[in-house]
Amino acid sequence: LNLEENQNNEKCLYCDEIFSNPLPLKVLKYLHDIKTGEVSANTAVEQIEFCRIHHGEKEIIPYGIKKKYPLDIDFINLPNRILNMKSEILKVIRGQKYSEYCVNAIKKIQEIG
Structure with a gap:
């Protein structure tokens, strides 16, 4: 699973949502932290947090930008x-x-x- 490139519309292993292409930096950082063991990929809390991040980056942030909500x-x-x-x-x-x-x-x- 080459998540950094995501040329094949890879899905999240936890929720089956298709990742955006290219992957947002926040998602790439979280994946890096999982790969290096900085965070565990095996706990339910980390799985929920990962899905929350990639869903937010794909759906919520673009929606907010479209509605002209402030980023900060x-x-x-x-x-x-x-x-x-x-x-x-x-x-x-x-x-x-x-x-x-x-x-x-x-x-x-x-x-x-």
């Missing part, structure tokens, strides 16, 4: 950003301003109960 979150300035948006957030909460995210959240809450 500035957690230090996040409280100030929220305070600056307080009036807009309150309008959404009170139903005075439309928010697709709010509509989707309400739908999900109603589905779950």
Whole structure:
């Protein structure tokens, strides 16, 4: 299994998801760590973590980029950003301003109960 090249649409041994081609650096690093024994490939935790990483790199990150989500979150300035948006957030909460995210959240809450 030549995961670095992945010319043949190789699948993950754990979840059968086809790896992207070329493999993202984060996935290559994790595979390197498995091969060198830095992390074990035999524990369920490591298997889940590996699948979480390759799925995130293939599906979640490209989706976020498409939606123009930031790649890095500035957690230090996040409280100030929220305070600056307080009036807009309150309008959404009170139903005075439309928010697709709010509509989707309400739908999900109603589905779950």
